Amino acid sequence: MAYRSLLRVPGAAFFPLGFLARLPYATSSLATLVLVQAASGSYAFAGLAAAAQGIANALGAPIAGTLADRHGHRLAGTVTALANAAALTGLVVASHTGRASMLTAAALSGLTQPPVGPLVRVHWSRLLHARARPDLIPTAFSYEATADEISFVAGPALVGLLTALGPTAPTVAAIALLVLATLPFALSLNQGSTEHRRSARAARTPLPRLPLAAMFVAMAAMGTIFGAVQTGVTAYSNESGHPGSAGLLYAVFGIGSALAGAACAWLPTRFSLRRRYVTFAATLLLGALTLVAGERGHVLPAAMAVAGVTVAPYLISLYALTERLAPADRATVALTVLCAGGPLGTATGQALAGFLVDRHGSAGAFLVAPVAAAAALLLAVAVVLAHSARTGDEPSARTRR
Template sequence: MARLPYAMSSLATLILVQTVTGSYAFAGLAAAAQGLAGAVGAPVVGSLADRYGHRRITVISTVANIVALLCLIAASRSSYRTEMLAAAALVGLSQPPIGALVRVYWSRLDQNHALPSHLPAAMAYEAAADETSFVVGPTLVGLLAPLATSLGPVAPIVASVALLLLTALPFTIRYTDRHPAARRSSQGDTTALLPRRALLAMFFAMAAMGAVFGAVQTGVTAYAHSIGRPGAAGLIYAVFGAGSALAGAACAWLPRGFAVRHRYLAFAATLLVGMLALFVGGRLHAVVPAVAVASITVAPYMITLYTLTERLAPPERTASAITILCAGGPLGTACGQALAGFLAQGGGSGDAFLLAPIAAAVALMLAVALTAVDRGRGRWLAPE
């Protein structure tokens, strides 16, 4: 439940700003500002957490995120576009990296031999949990946004504030490290170097996945408005999350002989196939079944990226590495939302969905290139 505010924020911002301004293009720009700020903020929060303790930094980040969401509500009431952009950026900059910190928690259990040989299954669970949050989150946005109350489209933002208070703060207190000095003495110095080139490659791979998310979010929002049911956007996007969650859970049963670097290439290829189905469905106005088909190709690709990154990072810098990877998602989503917003403004949902297979093709080309480098340098990308 602590992941829900992150899962809700992008679509909630998109719907709120579009409702207030009447512009898909500006709504996409506001969501892009939020995503870009999140891409900048996440690695900083991860690095500070490794240095000063996860608990202290995540509490500060969570409180700051609550304040930023309240500022976004105030800006939407004033209808000043500059203020809405600034508030949306503050929301992205201050988002607590709950998903990344949970993965660090699992990794440390594995390193301490409390979870022997079960890390792949744990990461598969994490992908399913992430995607479940992206089922429930957009569904809540879809149910809350059209409420016939004085709150109206602000209701999802209010719900996010409540969830941060009731779930993110308790999670932070219970499951994050309080004393970084003790961890440094047992695991090493937090100044250990990160494999920058490999992490940069993973960052751009996740950014391509984020662009797919941005295109799908904007496409389903435009489609829902075109059929006269704007509140259905969250429900349609929930189908995307549901299929991905099921596929993510199934990854726990992948055979051990299916090497991670081979999974990377294979799942990047299936991602492209899935996004082509989505584009065709958008053109044929069979959006819901196309979203369902495309969704099952998402989680396997993302799980592979997380697994590769976890293997690349020194144990004492796991939070930094995973938050760098996670930062690629908001960056890609921001670019995808901004570009898809302009496409939707002129050509509707079909043009917005076109961006999804383009981003997936970029992901596949990157996977092909990195797999070739990995083979040439002797498991540079995926050390065993």
């Protein structure tokens, strides 16, 4: 019933367009890896280019968020979609030149990546408050988490299929999606009132730096788990003699997360957001420990399915908490700062797990996940205890707006 009510708010066409709009982000890292490796003949250099893209994305996302808060979502989404299409076109051209130009183009493609996730989440919040339906915001965030997870399953699969047509095909497809889906989706977003944009440009409300930093670190911990799992699964598949099975294991992980994200829409309202945050941080740790046990017991596919269920609920809690703690006129930049922790954490997880794989095999890579998850749980407990000591209750998004 909750999803049926949500469907009537923006119209049915909003959902498929929004899903297609996020596919360029879901395909970008792997597409860049495929293109640069084919052009340079080096996996090491291709990994460097993908890392440059991810780090540049982490740096560029808050800039795009600031642009959105100050000048409107429609303008920010349009500018970044066109700029990213141009940067990816430059990457295709650079693949016929030298390594320096490829590295530069990869970084530019990360810097200009449209922040579809933060833009659409703030759009939902504003739209549902305007329709006097703030009760549907958790449902909207659950849907968005589900769409994110499905895109991260579909994106790599799409790259794999298109690579058969040539190494440039996945990047060309991403360019086409930016123009045909991300750009129209950006144009459909609420630009925001003139008064709101004027006040945002004139005197911006300060961001709550310490709470936002905590959310950034929490997302980085999640990214570290992603990086460790990606590296561990790849190593496990190679060790087992079935390298092609890595994609299937990723899919199991993503599908489990997507189903759990969709189910979050039915959580009872008395289960408060901060309690959800601590609870889902604890289940994230249990999921990470399951991966370690599953690798050692040679039942990793089952462990991936169990661990995947713990991911989306934790991410939904982070998005919802960040949306609540941010001032109304700076919600987009707050969410983009949150999201910036993801690629930085993923790069960290991949580096640590790669180091351990060389020495201990896939088992070493999976050990990174529970360490990161334990840090996430400790941070969650600290955040909730600090908030309770400071206020004694939970802030209300309704009163804030």
